[in-house]
Amino acid sequence: MKILIAGLGLIGASLAKTLKKNTSHYVLGWNRTESVMKKALADGAVDEIGDIADLIPKADITFINFYPDAIVPFVLKYQDVFKDGSIVTDSCGIKTKICRELEKYNFKFTFIGAHPMAGREVSGYDNSLPNLFDNASFICTPTNASKAKIDTLVELANEMRFARTVVTTPEHHDEMIAFTSQIAHVLACSYVLSPLAPFHPGFSAGSYRDVSRVARINGEMWSELFIANKEPLIREIDDLTSNLEKFKKAIEAEDSKTLESLMAEANKIKEEIG
Amino acid sequence: MKILIAGLGLIGASLAKTLKKNTSHYVLGWNRTESVMKKALADGAVDEIGDIADLIPKADITFINFYPDAIVPFVLKYQDVFKDGSIVTDSCGIKTKICRELEKYNFKFTFIGAHPMAGREVSGYDNSLPNLFDNASFICTPTNASKAKIDTLVELANEMRFARTVVTTPEHHDEMIAFTSQIAHVLACSYVLSPLAPFHPGFSAGSYRDVSRVARINGEMWSELFIANKEPLIREIDDLTSNLEKFKKAIEAEDSKTLESLMAEANKIKEEIG
Numbered sequence: 001m002k003i004l005i006a007g008l009g010l011i012g013a014s015l016a017k018t019l020k021k022n023t024s025h026y027v028l029g030w031n032r033t034e035s036v037m038k039k040a041l042a043d044g045a046v047d048e049i050g051d052i053a054d055l056i057p058k059a060d061i062t063f064i065n066f067y068p069d070a071i072v073p074f075v076l077k078y079q080d081v082f083k084d085g086s087i088v089t090d091s092c093g094i095k096t097k098i099c100r101e102l103e104k105y106n107f108k109f110t111f112i113g114a115h116p117m118a119g120r121e122v123s124g125y126d127n128s129l130p131n132l133f134d135n136a137s138f139i140c141t142p143t144n145a146s147k148a149k150i151d152t153l154v155e156l157a158n159e160m161r162f163a164r165t166v167v168t169t170p171e172h173h174d175e176m177i178a179f180t181s182q183i184a185h186v187l188a189c190s191y192v193l194s195p196l197a198p199f200h201p202g203f204s205a206g207s208y209r210d211v212s213r214v215a216r217i218n219g220e221m222w223s224e225l226f227i228a229n230k231e232p233l234i235r236e237i238d239d240l241t242s243n244l245e246k247f248k249k250a251i252e253a254e255d256s257k258t259l260e261s262l263m264a265e266a267n268k269i270k271e272e273i274g
Numbered sequence: 275m276k277i278l279i280a281g282l283g284l285i286g287a288s289l290a291k292t293l294k295k296n297t298s299h300y301v302l303g304w305n306r307t308e309s310v311m312k313k314a315l316a317d318g319a320v321d322e323i324g325d326i327a328d329l330i331p332k333a334d335i336t337f338i339n340f341y342p343d344a345i346v347p348f349v350l351k352y353q354d355v356f357k358d359g360s361i362v363t364d365s366c367g368i369k370t371k372i373c374r375e376l377e378k379y380n381f382k383f384t385f386i387g388a389h390p391m392a393g394r395e396v397s398g399y400d401n402s403l404p405n406l407f408d409n410a411s412f413i414c415t416p417t418n419a420s421k422a423k424i425d426t427l428v429e430l431a432n433e434m435r436f437a438r439t440v441v442t443t444p445e446h447h448d449e450m451i452a453f454t455s456q457i458a459h460v461l462a463c464s465y466v467l468s469p470l471a472p473f474h475p476g477f478s479a480g481s482y483r484d485v486s487r488v489a490r491i492n493g494e495m496w497s498e499l500f501i502a503n504k505e506p507l508i509r510e511i512d513d514l515t516s517n518l519e520k521f522k523k524a525i526e527a528e529d530s531k532t533l534e535s536l537m538a539e540a541n542k543i544k545e546e547i548g
Binding site: 117118119136137139164166173175176177178179180181183184185186187188189190191192193194195196197198199200201202203204205206207208210211212213214215216217218219220222223224226227230233234236237238239240241243244245246247248251252254256259260261262263264265266267269270271273274 | 392453463466469494510528545
């Protein structure tokens, strides 16, 4: 197959490098900044570059790797250019808003939202890696796709050697991601915004390091992701705040029994589920 | 010097192994469960074991490695047994309650509270390591100690090859630890107590793993630590909750400008301070 990677930032370029490393598909690459796609070609991360309007009709599968708000406009702009019967997918971290909007159209191609779940605290082509997805889930959230098209995309993810593939609804994806990823970023940022953060050197160890790691964040992109996933994320913030309140009340009351039982429950979840 | 390690759990036994590895001091070891101290002797983690009342008067420095609430009673119980002019210290994670209580007494030895800042998600002698403190701070919080005694303890920490030593007040230690360690544990537990936690496999990656890591916790010990450091910890919970509230309001209002500025600030702290 010919696979187009549109957007050669951290995720797009890592997808391209993974395709080149683990499959024999032909990889078309495009990036808004021309120097980046030239570099990708020189590096062997892609097999061919060119104008987006020339590349799109050649692709059997197109991965769109843009900020969330740019995906629907891109698909609509090129809706008559994508190859008939091809698959168009994306790699962004929220799915409902995108998939439920695009399912309204009768395209001659199939759109299947996807989320290759990996990231780094650094971004851009130069930080992309051919093994970024080695332990990652490939989640896809088809709405009106045929079984054959879903199978094609999942099979590709398996060929690329994702650790696992998950097919689910956009809504379930977004609810889970609000918990596993978005709230983790919100709380890491909320944590380091404490007035004491600047004074931590000498007083911090592994727990500070780990809990604060994802506060190194691209605010522009995550702001789009948070707003696009407003309801599930606010539910998670409310749950977290209510659990913090339980700890606070128990500490204020010096109620060690309640504290121990809250921690026993948390410890059990980590031991049993991870 | 003869150095007594009272309590051979994760921290005590790691201190003993570090002393044996990096210094030539003679290490006395004691543990409530006799089989543990016999094992430590057999392993070469300590040079001598015996009855606590026989070991204490031999020691130039005694490290007490118990749960927080057991430290003051132990010092008072053996106050007439510690060697004249010796140093008695501890390794627990809160300092004000212990140091401000013990400074009321006129001992013939010097008590200097300390906190060798390292830990693991697992506990007990069998998980102790000779390199647990390789990248760790040794914090001590003298109140009424002479400069010579403080220097002796700090010099020992340097000999043991702690990454750095910090001398500060018990109050400053406890305020910083409420931020760098205690609230990190409270929020990791509060996080995994979300109703969605059991369903995370397949939907989680590095951010879930890191933010939730320290939810694997010894609730009995941390309950004592939290209650002993009530005021600073509640201030941190309040700060965190108020920052979470800022995120929530901005997400509800779809106010990307405020979200981006909150994250830019958090990102700046991580980039500049770590």
